Amino acid sequence: MTNPLLAPGKGPFALPDFAHITDDDFAPAFEAALSEARANIAAIAETPDAPSFANTIDAMELAEATLDRVAGVFYNLSGADSTPAREALMRDLAPKMAAFASEVTMNRPLFARIETLWNARDTLELTCEQARVLELYYKMFIRSGAALEGAEAERMTAIKALLAVLSTQFSQNLLADERDWFRTLAEDELEGLPDFVVEAAKAAGAERGQSGPVLTLSRSLIVPFLQFSPRRDLREIAYEAWTARGANGGETDNRALAAEILALREERAKLLGYESFAAYKLEPEMAKEPAQVRELLMRVWEPAKAAAEADAAKLTEMLQEDGLNGDLEAWDWRYYSEKRRVAEHDFDEAALKPYLSLEAMLNAVFDTANRLFGLDFKPLDGPFYHPDVRGWEVTRGGKHIAVFLGDYFARASKRSGAWCSAMRSQSKLGGETRPIVVNVCNFAKGDPCLLSYDDARTLFHEFGHALHQMLSDVTYQFVSGTSVARDFVELPSQLYEHWMEVPEVLQKHARHWQTGAAMPEALLQKLLAASTYDQGFATVEFIASALVDLAFHEGAAPKDPMAKQAEVLAEIGLPKAIRMRHATPHFGHVFSGDGYSSGYYSYMWSEVMDADAFAAFEEAGSPFDEATAKRLEECILSVGGSVPADAAWMAFRGKKPGVEPLLRGRGLLDVA
Numbered sequence: 001m002t003n004p005l006l007a008p009g010k011g012p013f014a015l016p017d018f019a020h021i022t023d024d025d026f027a028p029a030f031e032a033a034l035s036e037a038r039a040n041i042a043a044i045a046e047t048p049d050a051p052s053f054a055n056t057i058d059a060m061e062l063a064e065a066t067l068d069r070v071a072g073v074f075y076n077l078s079g080a081d082s083t084p085a086r087e088a089l090m091r092d093l094a095p096k097m098a099a100f101a102s103e104v105t106m107n108r109p110l111f112a113r114i115e116t117l118w119n120a121r122d123t124l125e126l127t128c129e130q131a132r133v134l135e136l137y138y139k140m141f142i143r144s145g146a147a148l149e150g151a152e153a154e155r156m157t158a159i160k161a162l163l164a165v166l167s168t169q170f171s172q173n174l175l176a177d178e179r180d181w182f183r184t185l186a187e188d189e190l191e192g193l194p195d196f197v198v199e200a201a202k203a204a205g206a207e208r209g210q211s212g213p214v215l216t217l218s219r220s221l222i223v224p225f226l227q228f229s230p231r232r233d234l235r236e237i238a239y240e241a242w243t244a245r246g247a248n249g250g251e252t253d254n255r256a257l258a259a260e261i262l263a264l265r266e267e268r269a270k271l272l273g274y275e276s277f278a279a280y281k282l283e284p285e286m287a288k289e290p291a292q293v294r295e296l297l298m299r300v301w302e303p304a305k306a307a308a309e310a311d312a313a314k315l316t317e318m319l320q321e322d323g324l325n326g327d328l329e330a331w332d333w334r335y336y337s338e339k340r341r342v343a344e345h346d347f348d349e350a351a352l353k354p355y356l357s358l359e360a361m362l363n364a365v366f367d368t369a370n371r372l373f374g375l376d377f378k379p380l381d382g383p384f385y386h387p388d389v390r391g392w393e394v395t396r397g398g399k400h401i402a403v404f405l406g407d408y409f410a411r412a413s414k415r416s417g418a419w420c421s422a423m424r425s426q427s428k429l430g431g432e433t434r435p436i437v438v439n440v441c442n443f444a445k446g447d448p449c450l451l452s453y454d455d456a457r458t459l460f461h462e463f464g465h466a467l468h469q470m471l472s473d474v475t476y477q478f479v480s481g482t483s484v485a486r487d488f489v490e491l492p493s494q495l496y497e498h499w500m501e502v503p504e505v506l507q508k509h510a511r512h513w514q515t516g517a518a519m520p521e522a523l524l525q526k527l528l529a530a531s532t533y534d535q536g537f538a539t540v541e542f543i544a545s546a547l548v549d550l551a552f553h554e555g556a557a558p559k560d561p562m563a564k565q566a567e568v569l570a571e572i573g574l575p576k577a578i579r580m581r582h583a584t585p586h587f588g589h590v591f592s593g594d595g596y597s598s599g600y601y602s603y604m605w606s607e608v609m610d611a612d613a614f615a616a617f618e619e620a621g622s623p624f625d626e627a628t629a630k631r632l633e634e635c636i637l638s639v640g641g642s643v644p645a646d647a648a649w650m651a652f653r654g655k656k657p658g659v660e661p662l663l664r665g666r667g668l669l670d671v672a
C-alpha cells in the first residue's frame with residue numbers, strides 16, 4: 001500500500017488524505033522525501049550543462065516538492081495535535097533537517113552555479129520576480145558562509161557551533177533561575193489578591209511540594225501579584241527577584257555568557273564582510289540599517305516618555321494618598337496603575353463575552369474580507385486532522401482561491417499561543433498551486449464558545465496572516481505569501497486587527513448569542529477607550545529594551561554588556577519607576593538564539609506600519625475604501641517577498657510610514 005503522505009492529495013483541492021494518514025507513515029515519508037530532495041539537489045549541482053536560471057533556480061524550487069508536502073502536514077500536526085510518537089519524531093527530525101539544510105548551502109558546485117548566474121544577472125533577461133528570487137538565493141548562500149574558504153570557513157563552522165551551545169546555556173540558566181526561586185505566602189500575605197491569583201499560587205505551591213500557596217517568577221503569577229498585592233514590602237521582594245533572573249551570581253549567571261555571545265556574533269559578521277552584527281542582521285529586513293531603526297524608535301520614544309512621566313506623576317499622587325512618602329518605585333507601578341484603571345476604565349469582561357461568540361466574530365472576520373477583497377467562504381466537509389477543525393473553500397467571483405482551515409479550541413495536544421501556517425503554499429511554477437492555510441488558536445471550548453476581547457483580536461490577527469497566504473499571486477514558492485522580511489511579516493496581521501475596532505463592524509456582528517441584541521453603545525465606547533490605557537509605560541519599557549539590543553550589536557561588541565546597558569538607559573533618560581521589559585541577563589529574545597537579536601525593534605516597526613496603513617483607509621474616507629483595499633492587495637498581500645518590503649510599502653502608501661497614527665492609536669499624542 002502506498003504511503004498516503006507521498007500520494008497526491010485527495011478531492012478537487014488535493015487535500016492531504018487525513019482519514020488515512022497514521023503516525024507510522026511520517027518517518028518513512030520523510031525518509032523517502034529527503035532522499036528524493038538530496039538526489040534532486042545533487043543532479044542540479046552535478047549536471048554538465050552550463051548553469052541557467054531554469055536548470056538551477058527553477059530546478060531548486062521544485063527539488064523539495066515532496067519534502068514540502070510531507071513537512072507541511074507534519075509540522076502543522078506536531079504543533080496543533082501532538083502525540084508522543086509525533087514528539088519523538090520531531091526530536092529525531094530536527095538534526096536531520098538541519099543537516100540537510102546545511103548540506104545544501106555548503107554544496108560548493110551548487111553555490112558556484114548560483115554565483116555564475118548572479119554575476120551574469122544583467123544578461124539573463126529575467127523577470128522582476130526571477131531577479132529577486134536569484135538575489136535571495138545568492139544572499140542566503142553568502143550569509144550562511146558558502147563563499148568562505150580554508151581557515152575562515154572552519155572558523156565560521158566553529159562559531160556557529162559555539163553560539164548554539166552558548167545560547168542553549170543562556171536559556172537553561174534562565175529556566176533554572178525561574179524554577180528555583182519561590183516564596184511561600186502566609187495567609188495574611190494573600191490580601192487583595194483575586195481568586196485566580198490565589199488559586200495559581202496554591203497550584204504552584206503544590207507543584208513544589210509546599211503545603212500552602214507560593215509566589216513564583218512565572219509571568220502569569222508575578223505580574224498579577226504586582227498588580228494586586230497592597231503589600232509594598234512583598235512587591236519589592238518579588239520584583240527584585242523577578243528582575244534578577246540570570247544575574248544571581250554562581251553557575252546560572254548569564255552576564256559573562258552575554259558578553260561571549262556578542263563577541264562571537266561580531267566575529268561572525270566580520271568574517272562575512274559586514275561592519276557589525278546589526279548590519280548583517282538588518283540587511284535583509286525592511287529597516288536595512290541600524291540608523292533607520294534608531295531613528296524610528298526615537299521618534300516614538302519622546303512622546304512615550306512624556307506620557308509615562310505624566311502617568312508617573314498621577315501614580316505618585318495615589319501613592320502619597322496611601323500615606324507613603326518618597327518616590328514611586330518600579331514595584332509600585334503596576335499596583336497603582338491597576339487601581340487607576342479600575343477607577344477610570346473598568347468594564348466587566350463577563351458582560352462583554354456574550355456579544356463575542358466565536359460564530360459572531362468569524363462572521364465579522366469573513367464579512368470584512370468579503371467587503372475588502374470580495375472573498376466568499378463556503379463550509380467544506382471534513383474529515384480534517386482533528387474533529388474540532390473546520391474548513392472553508394475560499395472563492396472570488398466563483399473562482400477557487402484557497403482552502404482555509406480553522407482549528408480554534410484549546411486541547412492538551414496543542415501547544416500554547418496562536419499561529420497561522422500554510423500546509424501548502426501558493427505558487428505557479430510547474431502549474432498553478434493554490435494554498436491550504438490553517439489558523440490555530442487556543443480558545444476555551446464552550447457551548448457556545450464565547451471569546452474575550454483579546455481572543456477576538458487574535459482571531460482577526462491570525463486571519464490577517466491567512467489573507468497574506470491566500471491572496472498570494474507569485475510564481476516562486478520561495479517568495480510566496482508570508483515569506484517576507486521579519487519586520488514586515490506582522491503588517492498584514494496587525495493591520496487586520498484594526499477592522500475589529502471599526503464601530504460598524506462590532507455594531508453589526510457583536511450580537512448577544514441568545515437575544516441577538518447589538519452590544520450596548522456605552523459598553524462599546526468603554527471598550528474602545530480602554531485600549532490606550534497605560535501605553536506610556538508599555539511603550540517605554542519596550543523601547544528601552546529595543547535600544548539596548550541595537551546598541552549591543554552595533555560597532556565593537558561590549559566587553560561589559562551590563563555597563564553598556566546602563567550607558568544606553570542613562571542616555572535616553574529612562575524614567576525611574578520603569579525598567580527595561582527584558583534586561584540583559586534574561587533577554588531571551590536576544591540571547592537564547594538568533595531570532596530577535598538586533599531585531600527586537602521589529603514589533604514596533606510593524607506597528608508603526610499597520611497604524612499608518614490603516615490611516616490610508618481613513619484618509620480615503622472609509623475603512624472599506626475600495627481603491628485602497630485593491631492597492632493593499634496588489635502592492636502588499638499578493639506579492640509576498642517578490643518585491644522588497646520597502647518598495648512594496650512605497651507602492652501602497654507613496655510615502656514612508658509616519659509615527660503619528662501609532663502615537664494616536666496608543667493614546668500618546670497631545671500628552672498634557
Ligand SMILES: [Zn+2]
Nearest residue numbers: 461465490493
Ligand atoms: Zn502574527
